Amino acid sequence: MQKRILIIEDNAGIRMSLSDELESTGYSVITAEDGIMGLTMVKDRHPDMIILDIMLPRMDGYEICRKLRSEKINTPIIMLTVKDKEVDKVLGLELGADDYITKPFSVRELTARVKTIFRRMEEFADPQEETTIGDTLIDFKRYEALRKGLKIDFTPLEYHLLHLFVRNRGMVLTRDQILDNVWGAENVVISPRTIDSHVASLRKKLEDDPSCPKYLVNVRGVGYKLSDI
Numbered sequence: 001m002q003k004r005i006l007i008i009e010d011n012a013g014i015r016m017s018l019s020d021e022l023e024s025t026g027y028s029v030i031t032a033e034d035g036i037m038g039l040t041m042v043k044d045r046h047p048d049m050i051i052l053d054i055m056l057p058r059m060d061g062y063e064i065c066r067k068l069r070s071e072k073i074n075t076p077i078i079m080l081t082v083k084d085k086e087v088d089k090v091l092g093l094e095l096g097a098d099d100y101i102t103k104p105f106s107v108r109e110l111t112a113r114v115k116t117i118f119r120r121m122e123e124f125a126d127p128q129e130e131t132t133i134g135d136t137l138i139d140f141k142r143y144e145a146l147r148k149g150l151k152i153d154f155t156p157l158e159y160h161l162l163h164l165f166v167r168n169r170g171m172v173l174t175r176d177q178i179l180d181n182v183w184g185a186e187n188v189v190i191s192p193r194t195i196d197s198h199v200a201s202l203r204k205k206l207e208d209d210p211s212c213p214k215y216l217v218n219v220r221g222v223g224y225k226l227s228d229i
Contacts, residue, residue, distance in 0.1 A: 003118060004028040006047035008038030008064070009080065010056055014103075018051065021107040022114070035059025042068060047075060049114060054081040054092070062095060069096035074143055074156045076117045078110070093194065094201065096155040099183060100190075116184030120160060131166050133215050133226065136206055138162060145205075152205050157182070161198055165216065165226035174223040199224055 005027050009015045012033070019029045030045055032038035035056040042050060042064075050068075054061035065077055076098040092100050099113050129141050136147040143159055145152040154162065164173070164181050173181075175192045183190045203210040215227050 002026065002028045003048040004030065004045070005049045005051060005114065006038065006041055006045065007031045007051045008033075008035065008041075008056065008061070009051070009053040010034060011053070014053075014080075017107055018110065021111055025111055027114070033057075035061070035064050039064050039067065042073065042075065049117065050075055050077045051110070051114075052077050052079050052097070054079055062092065065092065065095045065097055069155060072143075076121065076156065078113055078117070080105075093157065093198065094155070096157065098157050113184065119184075120182065133162075133166075133206055134208075138166075147205070154202075154205065158198065158202060158205075161202065165224070169226045170228035172219045172222050172225045177223065 005022055007015055007018050007022075007029060009018070009031070010033050015031050015033070019031060022029050030041060030047065032041050036058045038050075038052070038056070039059065041047070052061045052064060056064075061079055061081070065079070068075065068077070077096065078099045078101060079092045079097045080101055080103060081092075082103045098117055101110055101113060130137065130139050132138070136145060136152065138145045138154075138159075140159060140163055143154075143156065145154055160182055161178070164178065175195050178195055179190055199216060200210070203213050203216055206215055207213045216224060217227055218224055
């Protein structure tokens with residue numbers, strides 16, 4: 001079935017160029033020119049992916065992302081912005097975005113990111129259904145997790161990271177391997193610091209003492225591994 005992509009972007013030129021490129025690649029494209037219109041279209045048209053500008057009239061991209069994730073709408077999101085500070089990238093990703101691309105950008109680069117996320121979703125389509133990490137029970141099919149009987153909210157991207165660690169439990173994953181498997185080898189925006197930030201976020205939700213982790217541990221000079229204890 002043809003994948004449907006929603007572009008929420010107030011710049012008509014960017015909307016048109018992205019739409020033309022994605023349609024020529026075989027995707028169905030719908031567009032919105034402001035945040036309120038975009039949020040409504042997500043709920044009414046159920047796109048398979050959202051390309052979301054941050055600086056939008058009526059409602060900015062951060063707020064749209066926050067609202068969608070708070071309502072458990074896990075549609076993958078690629079954020080577009082002129083901001084390129086690390087803190088801005090981390091904020092978008094922590095709110096639940098799957099990727100981040102800085103303007104100006106190549107439409108072919110963005111198309112490659114789109115393909116990477118759809119590939120990752122296909123690989124995740126039939127994951128190990130449930131697993132435990134310490135006292136946390138994770139259901140990958142339902143995007144649900146309980147720790148000591150209490151619900152934990154992981155972002156969709158955090159579930160993908162967890163699934164990568166679970167598939168390779170006990171094995172050390174380098175930051176490059178994490179980048180390649182989650183964001184794609186061609187991604188030049190996601191930095192080692194961004195990966196470290198995501199691991200730190202996972203530790204806060206999984207570990208009794210995030211500063212002295214038992215489960216998601218660092219292997220100095222190499223990367224991270226999910227302990228098999």
